[in-house]
Amino acid sequence: MNVLLIGNGAREHALAEAVVRSRYQPGLYAFMKSNNPGIAGLCKGYELGSYGDLEAICTRARAWSVDFAVIGPEDPLDRGVVDALKEAGIPAVGPTRSLSRLETSKSFTRDLVKKYGIPGNPRFQNFTSAAGIEPFLDTLEGIVLKPDGLTGGKGVMVQGDHFGNKAEALALCEEILREHPSLTIEEKMEGEEFSLQCISDGRTVIVTPPVQDHKRRFVGDKGPNTGGMGSYSDRNHLLPFLKVEDVAEGLAITRRVAEAIFRETGEPYKGILYGGFMATRNGVKLLEYNARFGDPEAMNVLPLLKTDFIDLCRAVIDGTLDRLCVEFERKATVCKYIVPRGYGLPKDHPDAASTSARIEVGDVGRARLYYSSVDKKADGLYMTSSRAIGVVGIAETLAEAEKIAEDAVSAVSGPVSHRPDIGTADLIETRVEHMKRIRS
Numbered sequence: 094m095n096v097l098l099i100g101n102g103a104r105e106h107a108l109a110e111a112v113v114r115s116r117y118q119p120g121l122y123a124f125m126k127s128n129n130p131g132i133a134g135l136c137k138g139y140e141l142g143s144y145g146d147l148e149a150i151c152t153r154a155r156a157w158s159v160d161f162a163v164i165g166p167e168d169p170l171d172r173g174v175v176d177a178l179k180e181a182g183i184p185a186v187g188p189t190r191s192l193s194r195l196e197t198s199k200s201f202t203r204d205l206v207k208k209y210g211i212p213g214n215p216r217f218q219n220f221t222s223a224a225g226i227e228p229f230l231d232t233l234e235g236i237v238l239k240p241d242g243l244t245g246g247k248g249v250m251v252q253g254d255h256f257g258n259k260a261e262a263l264a265l266c267e268e269i270l271r272e273h274p275s276l277t278i279e280e281k282m283e284g285e286e287f288s289l290q291c292i293s294d295g296r297t298v299i300v301t302p303p304v305q306d307h308k309r310r311f312v313g314d315k316g317p318n319t320g321g322m323g324s325y326s327d328r329n330h331l332l333p334f335l336k337v338e339d340v341a342e343g344l345a346i347t348r349r350v351a352e353a354i355f356r357e358t359g360e361p362y363k364g365i366l367y368g369g370f371m372a373t374r375n376g377v378k379l380l381e382y383n384a385r386f387g388d389p390e391a392m393n394v395l396p397l398l399k400t401d402f403i404d405l406c407r408a409v410i411d412g413t414l415d416r417l418c419v420e421f422e423r424k425a426t427v428c429k430y431i432v433p434r435g436y437g438l439p440k441d442h443p444d445a446a447s448t449s450a451r452i453e454v455g456d457v458g459r460a461r462l463y464y465s466s467v468d469k470k471a472d473g474l475y476m477t478s479s480r481a482i483g484v485v486g487i488a489e490t491l492a493e494a495e496k497i498a499e500d501a502v503s504a505v506s507g508p509v510s511h512r513p514d515i516g517t518a519d520l521i522e523t524r525v526e527h528m529k530r531i532r533s
């Protein structure tokens with residue numbers, strides 16, 4: 094059996110590891126944007142190219158005689174890679190372009206959830222022009238702005254974080270509408286966020302352990318939003334601030350969304366449905382869907398997967414997920430991203446040059462190491478502007494997992510930084526207290 098993996102980040106490194114761990118001993122082939130040495134080291138063959146070059150992807154897939162493809166990031170999904178592979182006779186774990194609108198179009202998802210009477214939407218309205226924006230803003234206590242289209246996880250703007258008042262919100266709306274076809278304006282909710290990555294074959298939807306990501310660049314949730322600086326999951330497959338019912342609600346919403354998108358489009362959703370949820374005073378609310386595993390969240394759940402990943406992929410493709418028992422180890426995980434010191438900072442910052450610097454990787458001890466935005470060149474390993482390496486501690490307790498990940502960070506030398514607070518008891522306690530206040 095041969096499997097094609099598309100993508101070159103740490104999420105895809107974790108996917109590659111899950112593929113080669115299979116008892117079927119599949120041959121792994123990868124199509125990557127840059128040379129991720131972790132993925133390359135697990136592959137029988139790989140090609141470097143653009144995710145927009147669907148012809149090159151299909152040509153390589155045929156030459157490698159792959160049985161199916163696993164799509165890591167959102168960019169190739171949005172470019173229609175699953176549709177192109179399907180035409181070439183190659184099935185994929187990942188939605189078609191039309192179905193991946195659940196991620197690429199916030200307005201599509203909000204409308205779908207509303208149309209099918211699914212709970213979880215906040216108060217919202219979609220706009221394609223400035224007409225009507227001001228009166229709607231006047232009705233909201235707090236404002237969130239979401240441009241349509243892919244924004245690398247950095248497009249959402251929240252009152253209090255990115256702008257102060259309604260006048261500023263209005264100016265931002267006009268700016269967004271110049272660059273994006275539409276804009277969703279929502280009421281700001283208060284609560285704790287969690288990621289619920291579900292797997293769908295179009296009929297059956299199963300859940301993976303919930304994870305909490307940390308978007309902010311600096312310790313104490315300060316600084317600009319990033320793609321995610323690290324994440325944790327707990328051994329009981331809950332999070333310390335969540336109730337069992339919260340996860341059940343998130344899963345129930347996702348099941349209804351999978352059913353709704355099938356009724357809407359006639360196409361079964363085969364792939365990952367990763368819901369970004371918020372536990373609030375009024376139950377679980379949907380923030381957004383992603384049509385892929387989270388990054389870093391994939392590094393929390395994939396290493397815990399006890400079920401053979403190839404069996405899981407085949408069940409998604411064949412629509413037989415109801416017949417597979419999908420299990421995850423009961424362990425705590427903490428992932429910390431090592432990033433260039435200048436990551437997320439303005440281009441004129443003194444650390445800006447660090448984003449393309451060379452790094453050395455030593456012994457990470459008991460941690461798992463997943464390469465992300467790096468490029469292996471003849472003279473060494475270079476960072477490529479974004480998050481460079483994810484290190485993951487897996488243990489019986491969160492404290493132990495955090496220590497394993499934190500110890501591993503020092504194995505990477507170069508102009509790098511990370512968030513030492515992720516997964517610590519102190520930071521987690523602030524989440525628990527926050528949620529207690531909200532629920533009371």
Ligand code: GLY
Pocket residue numbers: 246306320321383386387388389390
């Ligand atoms: N962890 C955020 C994302 O994958 O979009």
